[in-house]
Amino acid sequence: MRPNVSPAAVERDGKEHSVKDSSTPPKMLSRLKETSLNSRLHDAVGYRSILGNTNTQASFLKASSSHHYSRDHSDEAAAHGHQHLSVAPPPDMGSITRVISAVCMEFGVTLHSVFVGLTVGLTTDSELKPLIVALVFHQLFEGMAMGSRLADAKFRTILDIVLALVFATSAPAGMAAAAIAVSVSPAAMSGSGFVTLVAVLDTLCGGILLYLAFTLLLGDFVADVRHYCADGQRYRIAKKITLFVALWVGMGLMALVGNWL
Known part of the structure; x- marks a missing residue:
């Protein structure tokens, strides 16, 4: 059964509650509100600090893992590169070989042409004509070989010109040296010492040309x-x-020309 409650009693109870609420001091209410607000702020700050620590730890772990990965990857790449460097030739070996080839060819044909000129300068008039013909073809073939070597070496233009001039003047220089030596001391150009010297130098030139x-x-x-x-x-x-x-x-043809040179 529902109790019989009169409207007057309800109104009286509401007034009593309002009187009790109004009897609470305002300072206490402000303190309670401030305490509640501070507790909420403290909880929020703690939550943010927890999130910050979590993010910091995650960032540290990510950076550490990436560092280890990059270090391992770089070590692997370095080892891989070292392995390749230990077996692969330098990339400029082709150019070095061409330069050595050009220098050796220049030295060999120039020195050989000097002694060819000496031979022409010491030749008598009766043997001079076939020797000149052989010398022309000999120098032509050697000049073509020398030009191909210089083109492959890719020197500067001024160096190519200098080397070509050295080769072109080598045989005339030998002829001039032989003519001067014959006019000064003919006996010195026919002795055993001179013949031995020419034979040794011709052997050196022949070895260089065979190597080339x-x-x-x-x-x-x-x-x-x-x-x-x-x-x-x-x-x-x-x-x-x-x-x-x-x-x-x-x-x-070169062997045939060598019959007179």
Whole structure:
């Protein structure tokens, strides 16, 4: 059963509660509100600090893992590069080889041409004509070989001109030296000491020319055969035959010229 409550009693109870609430001091209410606000702020600051620490730890772990990964990756790359460097030749070995080839060719043909000039200067008139003809072809072939070496070496233009002039004047310089020596002391140019000196220097020049022919010029010939006569090239059989014929004809002509030089 519901108790019988009169409206007057309800109104009286509401007034009593309002009187009790109004009896609370304002200072206490402000303190309670301030305490509640401070507790909420403290909870918010603590929550933010926890989030900050969590983010800091996550950032540290991420940076540490990336550092270890980059260090391992760099170590692996360094080891990989070191492995390649230990077996791979320097990238400029081709240019160094071409420069050495040009210098050796210049030294060999220039020194050889000087002694060819000495031979021409000491030759009698009856033997001079065939010797001059042989000398012209000899210098022509050596000049072509020398020019190809200089073109491959890619020197400066002024250096190419100087080396070409040195080769061009080597044989006339030998002729002039022989003519001066004969006019000053003819006996000195026919003694055993002079013959021995010429033989030693001719041997040195011959060795240099053989080295150039078998290691450099023939190496270029093999490279040309592989390039122009590879599988799939048109007329590769005809090209290969032409290259070999030109090689043997050139060797035969130089051997024939050497009969007089």
